[in-house]
Amino acid sequence: MSMENRREALDGIGIGDYRESGTLAQSGKVVFLLDDDLVMDVNDLLVRATVSEEGEKLITLPSVADAVGRIYTIYAVAVATGTLKAQDKGDDAGLTDLTFTTGQYSVLYSDGYVWYVLAGQTN
Numbered sequence: 001m002s003m004e005n006r007r008e009a010l011d012g013i014g015i016g017d018y019r020e021s022g023t024l025a026q027s028g029k030v031v032f033l034l035d036d037d038l039v040m041d042v043n044d045l046l047v048r049a050t051v052s053e054e055g056e057k058l059i060t061l062p063s064v065a066d067a068v069g070r071i072y073t074i075y076a077v078a079v080a081t082g083t084l085k086a087q088d089k090g091d092d093a094g095l096t097d098l099t100f101t102t103g104q105y106s107v108l109y110s111d112g113y114v115w116y117v118l119a120g121q122t123n
Contacts, residue, residue, distance in 0.1 A: 076104050
């Protein structure tokens with residue numbers, strides 16, 4: 001599809017041209033987590049976690065209000081002997097804690113008030 005056809009397809013639905021406006025782009029960073037707890041900031045868009053020690057490792061999402069409109073992915077690369085969990089910050093959105101085993105993941109979206117699990121496999 002040509003750029004002109006994309007403009008025509010988007011015209012009238014209020015999105016605009018994503019290549020020029022950047023309104024649909026999301027910048028951020030990948031965090032590789034190994035045997036530590038993590039408090040995510042709004043720029044930590046992908047967390048790849050490995051847990052090789054006993055005990056619970058905890059990933060805390062950014063504040064649901066600060067993360068409005070953003071999408072985050074947590075992927076458990078390997079969970080050998082410990083446990084990997086994700087929770088919302090200060091229970092600000094009432095998200096039920098997510099527990100991961102090896103190969104499981106979760107894709108989360110914030111509307112500013114609630115975390116939505118868009119896709120994933122968790123326990």
